[in-house]
Amino acid sequence: MVVPSCDRECRDSNIVEAIPSFLTQLYYRSPSAPRIKAEKRFIKELKKFDVAYLWPGTSVDTVKSVNKQSKAIFWERVNNSQRQAKSILDDAYSRLGLQPQHHITPEKIQREEQKLKEIDFLFCPSPIVVKSFQEAGVSEEKLLLTTEGWSPERFPNYQSQKPPSEEVNVLFLGFACVRKGVHLLLQAWERAGIKGSLTIFGKLEPAIAQTCRDLLKRSDVVYFDYALDYSSAYRQADFFAFPSLEEGSPLVIYEAMGHGLPILASPMGGGGVVRDGIEGIILPPYDTDAWVEGLRKLSNSPDLRAKMGAAARQRALELTWPQVAARRQEQILQKMNAK
Numbered sequence: 001m002v003v004p005s006c007d008r009e010c011r012d013s014n015i016v017e018a019i020p021s022f023l024t025q026l027y028y029r030s031p032s033a034p035r036i037k038a039e040k041r042f043i044k045e046l047k048k049f050d051v052a053y054l055w056p057g058t059s060v061d062t063v064k065s066v067n068k069q070s071k072a073i074f075w076e077r078v079n080n081s082q083r084q085a086k087s088i089l090d091d092a093y094s095r096l097g098l099q100p101q102h103h104i105t106p107e108k109i110q111r112e113e114q115k116l117k118e119i120d121f122l123f124c125p126s127p128i129v130v131k132s133f134q135e136a137g138v139s140e141e142k143l144l145l146t147t148e149g150w151s152p153e154r155f156p157n158y159q160s161q162k163p164p165s166e167e168v169n170v171l172f173l174g175f176a177c178v179r180k181g182v183h184l185l186l187q188a189w190e191r192a193g194i195k196g197s198l199t200i201f202g203k204l205e206p207a208i209a210q211t212c213r214d215l216l217k218r219s220d221v222v223y224f225d226y227a228l229d230y231s232s233a234y235r236q237a238d239f240f241a242f243p244s245l246e247e248g249s250p251l252v253i254y255e256a257m258g259h260g261l262p263i264l265a266s267p268m269g270g271g272g273v274v275r276d277g278i279e280g281i282i283l284p285p286y287d288t289d290a291w292v293e294g295l296r297k298l299s300n301s302p303d304l305r306a307k308m309g310a311a312a313r314q315r316a317l318e319l320t321w322p323q324v325a326a327r328r329q330e331q332i333l334q335k336m337n338a339k
Helices: 021-027 033-046 060-068 082-095 106-118 127-135 182-192 206-211 230-235 251-258 288-299 302-316 321-338
Strands: 051-054 072-076 121-124 143-145 168-173 196-201 221-224 239-242 263-265 280-282
Touching: 021 033, 033 060, 051 060, 051 321, 060 072, 060 106, 072 321, 082 106, 082 127, 121 127, 121 321, 127 143, 143 321, 168 182, 168 230, 168 251, 168 288, 182 196, 182 206, 182 288, 196 230, 230 251, 239 251, 239 288, 239 302, 251 263, 251 302, 263 288, 280 288, 288 302
Parallel strands: 051 072, 072 121, 121 143, 168 196, 168 239, 196 221, 239 263, 263 280
Antiparallel strands: none
């Protein structure tokens, strides 16, 4: 793995740091210099290997350089195709009467589509991501369905249970932005009339602060812009709500499931790992009536929460990073052996 630099505790024989430690401060004065240095080192190191595994931010020129070496290219994807993501987000901001406040430009879409012509295989973390690249014209044999994963060791108390309470605590954790549908959750929460609280952990996007000002001031809405101990936030919740409009397979879903939380999510928010009626409830993000009903159903049904929470924990324990890595390794070997 070639990286610009890394923390001391991450260093081992499999990590190649492109920037010498004594030059780190110099290189990081420029936003692009660390990436450029790392990509040059990557090209140099690649001569020893058969396969290149590239991250989304790799430049077009580097992807082309790898292709010229006749190395098989596996490209990691985190979210949907940029073209589809832009369409979804343009619509979301338009519904709020706002100009789009994302950073997906026609130039970024063009660069992504240039890379798609050069790579051999695409790791897609959910069926929705697979579909977005099929619609972008990527052939089916290039698309590899996978998942993301999580690290239980980061959460030593993840198996502890919340004490029984008459009032429920519904948790949203992540960047509180239009893309993740926080405004839709707040609107549904206002209508649901639930005895309890909606807790939001995450930096607030200005568009949400502007359009949801009154909703955020409600006495039953608790907002924190960050948390030192995310595990505590999970452990204090009764279920996790995530009406995201554009995602790949969000890591917070895996962590919430690992903490035994049932999930109330949109198809995007569920990340392809939450099964409707088993680990949670999957609802269309813009169907406010359905979200009101879903919030009430989980809030008023401790037995249902317990059943879905137990299923969610079991599901998450099958999706730890070592297990995910082993499955991806097998996919790479199968494709290479088929060549």
